[in-house]
Amino acid sequence: MAIQLNLSVIAVAGQMAWRKAKPVLIRETVLLPALGLLGILAIWWLIALLKSELMPTPAEAWVANLDYILHPFYRRGPGDLGIGWLLIASLRRVLLGFSLGALVAIPVGFLIGMSRSAMLAINPIIQIFKPVSPLAWLPIALAIFNLADPSAIFVIFITSLWPTVINTALGVSSVSQDYIDVARVLEMPRWRQIFKIILPASLPYIFTGLRISLGIAWLVIVAVEMLTGGIGIGFFLWDEWNRLNLSSVFLAILVIGLTGLVLDYVMSRIQSLVTHRSVAPNTL
Amino acid sequence: MVKSRSQFANSTGVLELNRSEFLVIENLVKAYPKPDGSEAVILDGVNLTIGEDEYISIIGHSGCGKSTLLKIVAGLDRATAGSVRLEGREIRKPGSERMMVFQHYSLLPWLTVRENIRLAVDEVLHNATRAEKISIVNEHLNMVNLMAAADKYPDELSGGMKQRVGIARALAIRPKVLLMDEPFGALDALTRGKLQRQVLDIWESHRQAVMMITHDVDEALYMSDRIVMMTNGPAAKIGEILEVPFPHPRNMQELRELPEYYELRNHALNFLDRHFSQDD
Numbered sequence: 111m112a113i114q115l116n117l118s119v120i121a122v123a124g125q126m127a128w129r130k131a132k133p134v135l136i137r138e139t140v141l142l143p144a145l146g147l148l149g150i151l152a153i154w155w156l157i158a159l160l161k162s163e164l165m166p167t168p169a170e171a172w173v174a175n176l177d178y179i180l181h182p183f184y185r186r187g188p189g190d191l192g193i194g195w196l197l198i199a200s201l202r203r204v205l206l207g208f209s210l211g212a213l214v215a216i217p218v219g220f221l222i223g224m225s226r227s228a229m230l231a232i233n234p235i236i237q238i239f240k241p242v243s244p245l246a247w248l249p250i251a252l253a254i255f256n257l258a259d260p261s262a263i264f265v266i267f268i269t270s271l272w273p274t275v276i277n278t279a280l281g282v283s284s285v286s287q288d289y290i291d292v293a294r295v296l297e298m299p300r301w302r303q304i305f306k307i308i309l310p311a312s313l314p315y316i317f318t319g320l321r322i323s324l325g326i327a328w329l330v331i332v333a334v335e336m337l338t339g340g341i342g343i344g345f346f347l348w349d350e351w352n353r354l355n356l357s358s359v360f361l362a363i364l365v366i367g368l369t370g371l372v373l374d375y376v377m378s379r380i381q382s383l384v385t386h387r388s389v390a391p392n393t394l
Numbered sequence: 395m396v397k398s399r400s401q402f403a404n405s406t407g408v409l410e411l412n413r414s415e416f417l418v419i420e421n422l423v424k425a426y427p428k429p430d431g432s433e434a435v436i437l438d439g440v441n442l443t444i445g446e447d448e449y450i451s452i453i454g455h456s457g458c459g460k461s462t463l464l465k466i467v468a469g470l471d472r473a474t475a476g477s478v479r480l481e482g483r484e485i486r487k488p489g490s491e492r493m494m495v496f497q498h499y500s501l502l503p504w505l506t507v508r509e510n511i512r513l514a515v516d517e518v519l520h521n522a523t524r525a526e527k528i529s530i531v532n533e534h535l536n537m538v539n540l541m542a543a544a545d546k547y548p549d550e551l552s553g554g555m556k557q558r559v560g561i562a563r564a565l566a567i568r569p570k571v572l573l574m575d576e577p578f579g580a581l582d583a584l585t586r587g588k589l590q591r592q593v594l595d596i597w598e599s600h601r602q603a604v605m606m607i608t609h610d611v612d613e614a615l616y617m618s619d620r621i622v623m624m625t626n627g628p629a630a631k632i633g634e635i636l637e638v639p640f641p642h643p644r645n646m647q648e649l650r651e652l653p654e655y656y657e658l659r660n661h662a663l664n665f666l667d668r669h670f671s672q673d674d
């Protein structure tokens with residue numbers, strides 16, 4: 111399990127740095143991360159210099175990508191869009207599939223967490239389908255929809271299900287008996303316990319599931335778009351490779367990585383807004 | 395002179411006649427099935443009658459079944475045999491007329507102090523108007539001196555503050571019986587003294603039946619009208635009930651100057667010691 115560089119870590123540490131302005135913290139929040147990034151850039155540069163036929167140097171890649179970077183939202187023809195548009199197209203698929211997944215997964219997770227019979231009935235399905243690579247669903251999706259776009263969304267939908275179902279079920283089944291006892295003493299009806307006690311108590315788990323789901327969905331959309339083509343950051347990456355345009359591939363990877371980081375950060379902000387509790391940084 | 399009664403005298407009812415029978419616990423048995431098929435008897439024939447505005451302490455060694463007894467009265471746990479009746483009606487499930495102050499506070503961490511109390515008020519006082527509910531919540535926040543912390547979340551409170559929220563929440567729904575499981579156990583001596591005083595003040599102005607579990611003989615003597623002393627588990631029962639004759643309102647300093655206080659205190663401590671050594 112690798113430790114992910116996380117915006118919330120930087121944000122939290124950054125706030126502390128401003129308040130205390132200790133040199134140690136500036137070292138931890140600015141200097142060391144910058145050193146790491148510079149290191150990887152240096153290695154890239156070195157390899158590119160030694161084997162110039164393999165890949166461009168960072169400087170060459172920068173120059174080659176300048177048009178994309180400066181004009182992310184150009185439209186120069188039906189298939190020729192700026193990288194911003196491509197990103198939006200991919201994000202749309204991910205957010206649609208992910209939202210549909212969450213709409214199904216949270217209630218199902220609740221059901222499993224609350225009812226032993228439901229757990230026994232649904233658990234085998236999860237255990238069998240969870241290890242399946244989401245891409246394996248693509249042929250079925252294509253057979254059903256006959257179109258690239260809905261198929262991609264469907265694959266994201268399937269991808270998003272499992273972590274959210276499992277974490278929701280875990281959260282619901284591990285709600286402290288103390289909270290339930292409070293509700294029972296107050297004679298709260300069962301259906302209200304679900305909304306006033308069990309749901310808020312398991313929200314941190316639900317969000318853990320959602321964050322994992324969204325992270326995997328973002329991983330998968332790139333692969334799906336490589337296979338289905340169309341407008342999107344994943345197909346862009348594949349297309350540029352086919353044109354032997356490695357500079358743009360580097361750019362696409364960077365954009366995909368930063369977008370994933372921002373997505374997780376946004377989810378953690380929503381989580382702390384909704385649960386009123388500070389959110390531990392995700393180390394996925 | 396120590397007034398104490400054996401369990402036998404209690405169950406014959408001779409001394410109970412003039413005490414109102416508000417909450418009656420009769421031949422209560424609690425047993426858990428053991429893995430080998432036999433039964434682990436925790437409580438073995440508990441008999442206790444509590445008056446409408448009586449403050450009762452329950453004292454006994456750890457693991458003897460005090461929390462179990464309180465949970466059965468709350469309706470959160472079921473007795474294996476015997477009965478618990480409140481105003482003549484059998485207790486079978488939890489009810490807001492028997493409100494609990496939980497040992498571990500049990501505040502809902504996603505709600506502020508005010509919202510925690512409000513949730514209880516909303517659930518129980520259906521007939522109150524919005525304005526009445528707001529004023530009940532404020533009144534109880536004031537009662538436990540928590541107005542300043544009303545909009546904080548439980549994470550941001552000290553242990554003593556959390557316990558006060560638990561007490562305010564319990565009192566706000568105006569229960570007939572207040573059940574407290576070691577309400578001051580986790581507090582430092584200074585906070586404990588203050589909070590004991592606050593709870594006594596509240597109880598002295600709105601009297602109701604209270605069952606309080608404690609490990610502290612001084613606390614029991616200071617606060618309660620009778621001290622129920624339990625024998626050691628397994629198969630614990632009531633060993634002795636100690637009357638505390640001091641009139642309310644009480645003052646800790648004044649109590650400590652009474653020779654009777656020390657008589658009672660020694661008596662209780664001797665009881666606990668005796669039962670502790672029996673165990674070895």
Ligand SMILES: Nc1ncnc2c1ncn2[C@@H]1O[C@H](COP(=O)(O)OP(=O)(O)OP(=O)(O)O)[C@@H](O)[C@H]1O
Nearest residue numbers: 426434436454455456457458459460461462463627
């Ligand atoms: N679910 C259970 N199954 C089996 N035994 C149990 C169960 N719950 C409690 N017990 C046993 O019942 C006994 C009484 O527990 P209880 O919590 O009532 O003790 P207590 O007097 O409140 O102790 P303490 O003062 O430490 O809080 C203990 O010996 C415990 O092991």
Ligand SMILES: [Mg+2]
Nearest residue numbers: 460461462575
């Ligand atoms: Mg206990």
